[in-house]
Amino acid sequence: xxxxxxxxxxxxxxxxxxxxxxxxxxxxxxxxxxxxxxxxxxxxxxxxxxxxxxxxxxxxxxxxxxxxxxxxxxxxxxxxxxxxxxxxxxxxxxxxxxxxxxxxxxxxxxxxxxxxxxxxxxxxxxxxxxxxxxxxxxxxxxxxxxxxxxxxxxxxxxxxxxxxxxxxxxxxxxxxxxxxxxxxxxxxxxxxxxxxxxxxxxxxxxxxxxxxxxxxxxxxxxxxxxxxxxxxxxxxxxxxxxxxxxxxxxxxxxxxxxxxxxxxxxxxxxxxxxxxxxxxxxxxxxxxxxxxxxxxxxxxxxxxxxxxxxxxxxxxxxxxxxxxxxxxxxxxxxxxxxxxxxxxxxxxxxxxxxxxxxxxxxxxxxxxxxxxxxxxxxxxxxxxxxxxxxxxxxxxxxxxxxxxxxxxxxxxxxxxxxxxxxxxxxxxxxxxxxxxxxxxxxxxxxxxxxxxxxxxxxxxxxxxxxxxxxxxxxxxxxxxxxxxxxxxxxxxxxxxxxxxxxxxxxxxxxxxxxxxxxxxxxxxxxxxxxxxxxxxxxxxxxxxxxxxxxxxxxxxxxxxxxxxxxxxxxxxxxxxxxxxxxxxxxxxxxxxxxxxxxxxxxxxxxxxxxxxxxxxxxxxxxxxxxxxxxxxxxxxxxxxxxxxxxxxxxxxxxxxxxxxxxxxxxxxxxxxxxxxxxxxxxxxxxxx
Ligand code: ADP
Ligand code: MG
Numbered sequence: 001x002x003x004x005x006x007x008x009x010x011x012x013x014x015x016x017x018x019x020x021x022x023x024x025x026x027x028x029x030x031x032x033x034x035x036x037x038x039x040x041x042x043x044x045x046x047x048x049x050x051x052x053x054x055x056x057x058x059x060x061x062x063x064x065x066x067x068x069x070x071x072x073x074x075x076x077x078x079x080x081x082x083x084x085x086x087x088x089x090x091x092x093x094x095x096x097x098x099x100x101x102x103x104x105x106x107x108x109x110x111x112x113x114x115x116x117x118x119x120x121x122x123x124x125x126x127x128x129x130x131x132x133x134x135x136x137x138x139x140x141x142x143x144x145x146x147x148x149x150x151x152x153x154x155x156x157x158x159x160x161x162x163x164x165x166x167x168x169x170x171x172x173x174x175x176x177x178x179x180x181x182x183x184x185x186x187x188x189x190x191x192x193x194x195x196x197x198x199x200x201x202x203x204x205x206x207x208x209x210x211x212x213x214x215x216x217x218x219x220x221x222x223x224x225x226x227x228x229x230x231x232x233x234x235x236x237x238x239x240x241x242x243x244x245x246x247x248x249x250x251x252x253x254x255x256x257x258x259x260x261x262x263x264x265x266x267x268x269x270x271x272x273x274x275x276x277x278x279x280x281x282x283x284x285x286x287x288x289x290x291x292x293x294x295x296x297x298x299x300x301x302x303x304x305x306x307x308x309x310x311x312x313x314x315x316x317x318x319x320x321x322x323x324x325x326x327x328x329x330x331x332x333x334x335x336x337x338x339x340x341x342x343x344x345x346x347x348x349x350x351x352x353x354x355x356x357x358x359x360x361x362x363x364x365x366x367x368x369x370x371x372x373x374x375x376x377x378x379x380x381x382x383x384x385x386x387x388x389x390x391x392x393x394x395x396x397x398x399x400x401x402x403x404x405x406x407x408x409x410x411x412x413x414x415x416x417x418x419x420x421x422x423x424x425x426x427x428x429x430x431x432x433x434x435x436x437x438x439x440x441x442x443x444x445x446x447x448x449x450x451x452x453x454x455x456x457x458x459x460x461x462x463x464x465x466x467x468x469x470x471x472x473x474x475x476x477x478x479x480x481x482x483x484x485x486x487x488x489x490x491x492x493x494x495x496x497x498x499x500x501x502x503x504x505x506x507x508x509x510x511x512x513x514x515x516x517x518x519x520x521x522x523x524x525x526x527x528x529x530x531x532x533x534x535x536x537x538x539x540x541x542x543x544x545x546x547x548x549x550x551x552x553x554x555x556x557x558x559x560x561x562x563x564x565x566x567x568x569x570x571x572x573x574x575x576x577x578x579x580x581x582x583x584x585x586x587x588x589x590x591x592x593x594x595x596x597x598x599x600x601x602x603x604x605x606x607x608x609x610x611x612x613x614x615x616x617x618x619x620x621x622x623x624x625x626x627x628x629x630x631x632x633x634x635x636x637x638x639x640x641x642x643x644x645x646x647x648x649x650x651x652x653x654x655x656x657x658x659x660x661x662x663x664x665x666x667x668x669x670x671x672x673x674x675x676x677x678x679x680x681x682x683x684x685x686x687x688x
Contacts, residue, residue, distance in 0.1 A: 002158035003084075026127055026177065030186070031193035032120040033075045033169050034201060035297045037062045040079025040167060041199045044138055047080065053138050055165065061200045061220060064190065068181045071173055077199075078166040081137040084145050087157060091121060091133065091147060125151050127180055130172040136162040187223070193298045196228040196317075230273045230317050231296065234261045246275050250289060250315055254278045257367045259316065260352045264344060268337050272318035274349065278370035279313060289315040294323065307342050310378040310385070311349065318345075343384070350388035357392035365402045368394050376455040380462055390466075398431055398438055398448045405467070412447050416484055418471075424484045425472045427451040427460070433666045440480040440529065448475055457545045476665065477538035479566050481525050492522045492569050497593065498578050501644055505581060506532075506565055508645035509654055511662065511672065516561045524570045531571035532661040535564045565661060577653060581644070588643050596636045603629045652679055 041060050047053035063076045082090065124131050129151060136144040144162035149155040162168075173180050180186065187203060194201055202220035229237060229245035246256050256275035264270040274290070292299045292306065296319065304312055306323060322337045353375070357364045375393055378385040394402040403411060409423065416424045426441055427449040428434045438448050451460065460472040473483055494502070503520050510518035525533075540562050567574050606626045610618050648654050659676040662668040668676060 002156075004154065004156055027180075027189050028193070029123040029126055029171075030180075030189050031297060032123045033171075034062065034064065034190070034194050034197065036120060037075050037077035037079060037167070037169070038197050038199045038297075040081070041077050043080040044078070044165070047138065055138065058164075061202050061222070064186065064201060064203045066181050066183055066186055071178075071181060073171045073173055073180060073186065074168055076166065076168040078164060079138075081142065081165050081167055082133070082135045082145065083137040083139060083142055084157060086137065087133065087135070087145060087147050092155065092157075124169070124171050127173055127177040128171040129174040132170040132172075133167060134160060134162055134170065135167040136165050138165045190223045195224050195298065196226075196231075196293065196296045197224050198226050198231075198296050200224065200226055228296070228317070230261070230271050230319060234263070237261075242273065242275075245273065246315070249291070249317065250275075250277075253289075253315065256315065257370055258352070258356065260348055262318070262345070262348060268320065268322040268341055268344075270318065270320045270322070270341055270344065272320075273316045274311075274318070274345070275315040276367075276371060276374065277313070277315050279373045280370065291317050292323065293317060293319040294321050295319065299323075306338055307345055308378075308382050308385075310374065310381050311342075311345060313374050313377065314349070346378075346382060346385055347388075349378075350385060354388065354392050364392070365394065368396070368402060372453055373455060376453065376459050380455060380458055386462075386466075396450050398428060398450050405463070408447075408449075409467075415445055416447070418485045419487050420485075422469050422471050423467075425449060425463075425470065426475050426483065427456075427472060428475045429456070434474075434476050436530070436664045437475040437480065441475055441483070444480060446480075446484070457542060461542070461546070473538050474536075474541065476534070476536055477541065478535050479523055479525055479533055480529070481523060492524045494522060494569055494578075501581055502567060502574075502578060504641050504644040505577065505648040505651070505654055506567065506658065508641070509648050509651075509658055510565060511658075516563065518563050518565050520565050520567065522567050522569050525566075525568040526570050527572065529568050529571065530661075530664070531568050531573040532657045533566045533568070534661045534665045534667070535566055537562045537564075565658065573653065573657060577651075577657070580651070580653070581647060585643060585647055589640060592636055592640050592643070596633065596640070599629055599633045599636065603633060652683060655679060656683065 041062065044053060044057065045060075048055075048057055058078055060078050062078075063074075065074045065076075066072070067074070131149055131151075133147040134144070135147075136142055142165075144160050145157060146160035147155060147157045171180075183204070190201065190203055200220075200222050201224050203223050204221050205216035206219040206221045207214040208217050225248075229241055242259050242261075243255065246253070246259070254277070256277055259273055259275045262270055262272045262274065272293075277289070289301070290303045290307065290312065291301045292303050303318070307318070320341060323335075323341065353364075353371075372394070375389050379389045379393060380386075390405060392404065394404060395408050396402050408425075412425070413423065416426070418424055426446055428438055429450075429452045431438060431450065441448055451457075453459075464470055464472055475483070477483070499522065502522070506520045507518070510520075540559060544559065544561070569575075603626070606622070606629060610622060610626065656676070656679060659668055659672065659679075662672070663676070
């Protein structure tokens with residue numbers, strides 16, 4: 001029997017469409033024909049197991065060969081084969097999917113049939129000028145058939161000679177795609193798409209080194225692992241099996257922290273192994289390490305849209321025939337099955353973490369530092385996960401101890417509640433840089449959290465919203481006395497002259513750095529505390545940090561850094577600055593101060609008189625008088641400030657104090673640092 005005809009498609013000519021638009025990735029044709037071969041082989045196995053096929057199954061290895069001279073790539077299987085009618089039905093009428101019908105018939109046995117690839121077979125025309133099928137059906141007395149088609153709606157179907165049951169698909173690769181005749185290329189593609197297919201796939205022979213060159217051995221070069229770890233039962237697997245599988249998948253990664261073996265068959269089908277990697281910093285470089293399979297056929301390694309974003313940080317394999325494969329990502333996101341699957345995975349991940357936390361807390365703590373970015377990312381981006389994780393997410397203090405949120409709350413409740421009833425969580429982002437603040441806080445028996453992770457600033461914001469009456473404050477954002485405001489604040493005893501003099505002395509000598517503002521404030525912190533401290537507003541600092549990571553917050557990035565220079569009025573050195581200044585400047589300042597007093601009295605007097613009158617009742621002379629007085633006072637004050645600034649400019653104690661405060665914040669650098677060193681040496685040894 002020989003037959004010529006037209007391929008039964010509704011559109012005029014489907015081939016140009018296939019060639020250009022079907023898949024942007026031409027290489028997937030290989031996945032399609034190899035998975036068809038796998039289907040056919042599994043179908044035959046199924047038939048044999050239900051007794052419908054009585055012949056020998058024989059060696060079922062699928063063979064892939066390239067012949068660069070002939071320009072062909074061939075995939076041969078020992079599967080079910082096709083009769084002429086079947087070719088007609090399954091190949092010629094391409095809208096018809098044979099797999100679907102088969103699955104319908106053998107529902108219970110043929111669960112693993114790959115059949116979701118739509119125009120699978122015809123994808124070969126993306127790379128071929130001609131495709132041949134040489135096939136012999138497994139049915140008794142079947143006539144072997146040869147089908148061929150040259151990428152147009154005409155095909156040829158004729159009888160042929162073929163001894164064994166099964167199918168050879170022969171692609172005559174077209175001139176634009178000769179790279180698919182390259183052995184290395186094909187080997188790479190088999191590795192990518194066929195690595196875990198359930199039927200052995202041979203690509204050539206294993207080679208050995210003989211007489212100065214590589215030669216083929218007798219042994220098939222099998223490219224796949226037919227029973228990858230995720231398809232096996234967890235009880236069959238040791239920890240080492242899981243680790244080995246991880247190394248196979250991600251040879252460049254560190255050992256995983258732990259893993260989850262997924263196995264669901266209702267209401268959807270999902271298997272897989274997800275590994276928790278060690279994420280040290282930068283979450284972005286860890287993405288896209290999950291590979292998605294459909295019945296062991298590789299589909300993609302970018303799973304965004306399929307699993308919640310934070311889960312893309314996990315590594316491993318997901319396998320589900322229920323995820324629609326050849327559809328757009330936006331479709332995936334709204335697909336109900338995909339939603340269910342992704343909720344399920346989130347739940348399993350949370351279950352696993354909670355399980356380890358409850359049953360093996362030491363291990364959980366031990367791995368927390370490598371896990372936290374993942375967990376925090378989940379908490380920040382997925383409400384459901386937050387609700388689960390809030391039970392096992394840990395906080396770490398500067399001593400390296402770990403607490404759950406609840407435990408920590410209990411720990412600090414007593415000592416760290418401020419006079420507004422707010423619970424104050426103190427934290428540092430660098431034990432080294434904020435050492436002196438930490439020490440001072442410890443002296444007050446405060447507990448300090450170490451929050452030095454990439455997401456901590458965001459987490460702090462989230463926790464403040466979620467937890468009631470809770471505030472997070474970085475340890476350097478206020479003096480230790482005031483960081484948790486209680487009722488025992490002490491009074492600063494300075495006259496207003498002393499205040500304004502000190503203010504001017506330090507303000508005039510504060511560093512002049514672009515985009516950095518310094519304010520002077522006074523506090524009575526006790527004789528033992530440092531004379532000068534630098535603090536930084538929590539709010540502004542946090543906004544700046546967040547703006548660095550988030551677009552749309554550039555405004556905060558433009559704001560100047562704000563520091564407070566806090567002078568401890570109890571400290572002997574600050575008292576000395578005041579006393580020294582009073583002595584040194586007495587001659588030049590006393591007359592000015594007296595003058596100022598006089599003019600101030602006059603100002604008060606004039607103001608109170610004018611306050612009693614309506615505007616129209618105040619005469620021009622009276623107005624002028626007040627203006628003159630104001631101006632005079634301004635002049636005198638600025639004169640006074642000039643004298644104080646001049647005095648301060650030459651005062652090494654003032655400079656030393658400011659520098660020490662900067663130094664303890666790691667802010668003394670470059671020229672300022674070397675000046676400080678020189679000055680310090682001179683102060684220790686004035687002979688220098
Ligand atoms: P699908 O695999 O989704 O059914 P394909 O276009 O890949 O779609 O294949 C169409 C049909 O052609 C298959 O369902 C199967 O019946 C038949 N077929 C393709 N390749 C083979 C093969 N190697 N052996 C037997 N039948 C095959
Ligand atoms: Mg197919």
